[in-house]
Amino acid sequence: MRISRLLLLGLAAFGGWAAITVQDLPAYAVARQPVSLTFMVRQHGVTPLPRLEPRVEAEAGGVTTAAVAQPDGETGRYTARLVLARAGDWTITIHSGFMNSQVTLLPLTVIEPGAAPPPAPVAAARGQALFVAKGCVTCHLHRDVTGSGVVSVGPELTGRTWPAEYLTRFLKDPSIGPQYGNGFRMPNLDLKDAEVAALIAFLNGEPRASR
Numbered sequence: 001m002r003i004s005r006l007l008l009l010g011l012a013a014f015g016g017w018a019a020i021t022v023q024d025l026p027a028y029a030v031a032r033q034p035v036s037l038t039f040m041v042r043q044h045g046v047t048p049l050p051r052l053e054p055r056v057e058a059e060a061g062g063v064t065t066a067a068v069a070q071p072d073g074e075t076g077r078y079t080a081r082l083v084l085a086r087a088g089d090w091t092i093t094i095h096s097g098f099m100n101s102q103v104t105l106l107p108l109t110v111i112e113p114g115a116a117p118p119p120a121p122v123a124a125a126r127g128q129a130l131f132v133a134k135g136c137v138t139c140h141l142h143r144d145v146t147g148s149g150v151v152s153v154g155p156e157l158t159g160r161t162w163p164a165e166y167l168t169r170f171l172k173d174p175s176i177g178p179q180y181g182n183g184f185r186m187p188n189l190d191l192k193d194a195e196v197a198a199l200i201a202f203l204n205g206e207p208r209a210s211r
Helices: 005-013 123-133 164-172 193-203
Strands: 018-022 035-043 055-060 063-068 077-082 088-095 102-104 108-111
Touching: 035 088, 055 077, 063 077, 102 123, 123 193, 164 193
Parallel strands: none
Antiparallel strands: 018 035, 035 077, 055 063, 055 088, 088 102, 088 108
């Protein structure tokens, strides 16, 4: 059951929210072969939360599966291993185990063993998937992303563009950016260069489909 936006906003007022950041978002998975999802859970997007019991649920065409995530060495980091039973597009939801904070990733393509991998998405489409998976969806409203802006502690990003050079520096080191009026500053998500480039393509409005 999806938690209502009103309830989440009410919890946010009392500090009851966390952001979920997937470490390495898979481009696709193979049916009946384990796929691992490693993620951080940070209260207010900043403070890693230990001793949680996150769970991950996946669904495709009425078929469901779930896994309990286990602590994975670093404080606030957890890993779940899923086995997805068939090819198709799977919807995966990560429940953080902290209050009602959760995130539903964009659909993950699953192929049959031995099938050709799906074509790599264009940069902006990959960036949109990362916008959700890296937790940006929790703190920022972007009207092209359903369910974004859960707590909206950061500025709305719809229709805004920035020089790519600045965005590259900022996403690699958010400390160079502003502190917002609510005292919130974007955390460093340890983004890889390819992730930064994809996020920039999405944020700056590049086409999200091949022509």
